[in-house]
Amino acid sequence: MTSSDPASDTTVFLVNLGTPDAPTAPAVARFLREFLLDPRVVAIPRLLWQPLLQRVILPRRSPVVAEKYAQVWLPGEDGGSPLTAYTRRLARGVQARLPGMKVVEAMRYGNPSLVTALQAERAAGTPRVLVLPMYPQYSTTTTLSVEDAVAQVPDLAVRTVRDYHLDPQWVAAVAESARAHRAANGVGEHLVFSFHGLPQRLVDRGDPYARQCEAGARAIAHALGLADDAWTLSYQSRFGKEKWLEPATDKALKALTDRGVRTIDVIAPGFSVDCLETLEEVAIGLAEQVAHAGGTLRYIPCLNDSPAHADVIAALVRRELAAWT
Known part of the structure; x- marks a missing residue:
């Protein structure tokens, strides 16, 4: 320039x-x-x-x-x-x-x-x-x-x-990150897209967040060539007692392990870089939950730097x- x-x-x-x-x-x-x-x-x-x-x-x-x-x-x-x-x-x-x-x-x-x-x-x-x-x-x-x-x-x-959330280069980068991680560690039986939660009342009032999470996850899943039954969208990091977006990530993981899924990959494309919510909540906390159920959670890092x-x-x-x- x-x-x-x-x-x-x-x-x-x-x-x-x-x-x-x-x-x-x-x-x-x-x-x-x-x-x-x-x-x-x-x-x-x-x-x-x-x-x-x-x-x-x-x-x-x-x-x-x-x-x-x-x-x-x-x-x-x-x-x-x-x-x-x-x-x-x-x-x-x-x-x-x-x-x-x-x-x-x-x-x-x-x-x-x-x-x-x-x-x-x-x-x-x-x-x-x-x-x-x-x-x-x-x-x-x-x-x-x-x-x-x-x-x-x-x-x-x-x-x-x-x-x-639908930028083609961003979708491709997230998909390639997931593809490379799964190539290096083996492909899990199921892929969970975990987004930060949001009170349901905000979405009811017109907040586009949930709609954009769904569109972005579907675009990434399509780029990965995943069938609809090979991935799940969920929401983490709730706060307070009011109703939040569902399904909750911890409950989605429990549903998977209850039906016999033992190796679960989790990616958090709503976070641009890793943070407390991805590293402590998912890669440590939710991984322990899955381990207690006899399974393995493999966290796919954010795009980071x-x-x-x-x-x-x-x-x-x-x-x-x-x-x-």
Whole structure:
């Protein structure tokens, strides 16, 4: 790219959800406080929710969650929380493919803060900012919350990517990742697509998340050449007592083992990079559940900072910038 190319005046933010700064109870409490006070995440009125959160939930949950983070925390200077480390490394990979622009990671909650980074770009006079939420499927709880953060920084030319759940290059990359993993480890008897859960009431109100999960899973299954009875879609990571999307991943796995399926592959294409929910909840917790039932769960990692993922994101950026121009 040259200086005459408008893309050379663009900053690209790869935005993920965020994590604690350390696997400790105080750090987890700070992160959860910010996350759970977002009305897009928890819709309970603040006057009722904030005292419950501060006095009951955070004191009880923070030490437990900190222990879970400690199990998956990555070592070394380039380590830390898997979600942060992989997003940071992915940004470097995308930057190498887009040398004419600035590509950095940012987090909706925690550090590095998206709002703070946008304010810095405004102060620097950056002509254009492309915000790419690292959520393949759109939801009011994730992508729209990123848009809320963008709206906090006016007087800045920003374009936000809505979703990419049917992007052909992304579908092909996820399918190839699953194909390579199964070639190296053997093909399981069944493939489970596990997506993050969502309250059913949000879908009933028009949130497109579930529809996009189903469309993306079906496209990946088709790319893998799977018959309809060879794969299952399910939802994990529930919170609270209200009705969430079904089937739940733990129940879907139980149904498979109850009918005699012993080797189950699980992939989580709703997560762009591995994190607490994929590594601790699925690769450790649900794998133990399946093992207790006499089976084996083989977790297929997210695309993470792989070259194929960097290629996908770089292509998305180029396309969005072309549309913007």
